[in-house]
Amino acid sequence: MTDTLCNRTFDDIAIGDHASLQRTLTQNDIATFAVMSGDANPSHVNADFAQSTPFRQVVAHGMWSGALLSNLLGTVLPGPGTVYVDQSLHFHLPVMLGDTVTVSVTAREKWADTHRIRFDCAVVNQRGETVVSGEALVQAPTEKVCLARTQLPQLRLVDDGPRLRALVEQARAGCAGHSPMRVAVVHPVNAVSIQGAIDAAQAGLIEPIWIGPENRIRAAAQEAGIDLSPWQLMPTEHSHAAAALAVELARNGKVGALMKGALHTDELMHAAFDAQNGLRTGRRASHVFVIDAPAADRLLFITDTAINIDPDLDTKRDIAQNAIELAQALGIATPRMAILAAVETVNANMQATLHAAALCKMADRGQIIGAILDGPLAFDNAISAAAAKTKGITSPVAGVADILLTPDLESGNMLAKQLEYLGGATIAGLVIGTRVPIILTSRADGVPARLASSALAVLLRQAQMRAVGLLDAPPAASTQGA
Structure with a gap:
């Protein structure tokens, strides 16, 4: 031309x-x-x-x-x-x-x-x-x-969340022939938290149980034109009581997951992490955002973004293992994990780089299993093979990372929200490392994010049940990260 x-x-x-x-x-x-x-x-x-x-x-x-x-x-x-x-x-x-x-x-x-x-x-x-x-x-x-000749602009068409929609279909396929997972929806006193759970129910993923002040729940449903009659409602006086009852149901095996409604995260987590009556396990809980970014050719997992504010090395080990198990539950047999820092070399004055190096050695010694780890890696090197090549980085993870383990909660949360609001990404979120997964969506999230987050919980729960022989083998696994 x-x-x-x-x-x-x-x-x-x-x-x-x-x-x-x-x-x-x-x-x-x-x-x-x-x-x-x-x-x-x-x-x-x-x-x-x-x-x-x-x-x-x-x-x-x-x-x-x-x-x-x-x-x-x-x-x-x-x-x-x-x-x-x-x-x-x-x-x-x-x-x-x-x-x-x-x-x-x-x-x-x-x-x-x-x-x-x-x-x-x-x-x-x-x-x-x-x-x-x-x-x-x-x-x-x-x-x-x-x-x-005028240089035409590059046209990029964005399809919002196709990979997360595929996960919803994957979860639905896994539910075929089984009863939907019972989920305690905690304090759903606004329309979006009710509708998100109903959409997941209508998709065949979950059976919601509404827990919270009955009058407020029914008023929100009525205002939005939603019929709650097909599902159980367990009334409580206030949101604190709703969180406690939901955790009790999970401890007793009555529900397979919790879903955050219109209450603050701290309130729900306080009940979930109660030392005597909560949902703690031998591992620290953590939060993962699963990101479907238009510019990426795969799903990205960013952790921890909501639970551990300034994690130490042992906590990061648990954060890493939690994310690996979630990625595997979604069909990524051997995910690649990049431990992020501002630079890609170890610097004694930058704790994130020291943690990254230690985590990689822990993986070498079998203290973290199921994934390929590398770090420290800056974000560009973790995501872009071209950036890694330019900087002379030879790594099985650089440019192809599935999981991004961030230095702390603030950096992880900001990274995920930047991808969502500036990068056009669709995100879903889940708390893992507890007895049951917790669907921890933001109050600002719409129905698609809540539906995708429900699919994450269902897929993780299905994987956990398969691990103890309570469920048959899954459909064909994804090749991402293979």
Whole structure:
């Protein structure tokens, strides 16, 4: 492709002059035109639908073919300065995903008094089939023009949370043939916490049990037009009592997970971590954000982001092991963990680098199992293979990390929220290392985050049950991190 666009004037064009270009239809092309036009017709935007239904002869992706003809007329023949007057196109066959088409125009008639030219138009696929034919009438330029070719911006289409949606489907598949997991929804006194649990229930993931002040729960449901009658409601006087009752149900095996409603995290965690009646195990609990970032080619796990404020080395060992087990429960057989710091070399004055080095040696000695660890690594080296190569870092983790273990809660929480609010990521969250997982979504989270977080809890619980022989083997595992 040249850097300049030069037109051909009306006088330069003879009858029979011809130009053509080739393009291959990609999924991005389909999505781009669907977004631009608002056309969600499945015979246009869904290649599988268009090929597998009786509507195959409907024109699929006709707008794309028409745009290619316009491109050819406007940039090549006649080129810059061309004014479209009229066109008539006939669509004979659909252009399907992966088809390579040759688009051509041929001058057929000229009118000197108006400087108009009629072109025959054709679009032919790689099998030699004519998919589009017709004609276009344009007013050709009368002055020679050469322009610098405009560098088109890179177009990136963002699909919010496709990997997390896949986890929801994975969890649903694991629930097939089993009763949904009973989940204590703690203090759900607003519509979003109720609706998030109901969506998870309607997806077949959970059976919610509403725990909290009955009048406030029913009032929130009524205001939102939600029917609570299919599920049990266990009334308590206030949020403290709701948290205590939910923890008691988990200790007694009556529920498989807790879900935070409209109460503060500290209030729920105070009950969960009670030394006598809480949900403690031999390992420190921690929080993991599972991040579906548009710019990443895999899910990212960021930990700890909500529980341990300034973890010491032993706590980080538990944080690491918790995250590894969650990643494995989601189908990543051997996750890669990057222990983050501001630099990628050990510095005696930077505790995060010392912790990173020690954690890697602990993994070598079998004190942390199930993953490949490396650190210290700066964020760019953990995520970008190009950045790691530029800095001369040779590592099985650099550039391909699944789990990011952050120096402390503040850095982890800020990193996750930056990816969400500035990077367009969809996130889900879970507290692990307790007797049952705790779905610890933010009060600002919407229903999709709560649904995905429920799927995380279900998948982790299923893995724990398989480990003790209470559940059959899972569906085929993900290849992420393999």
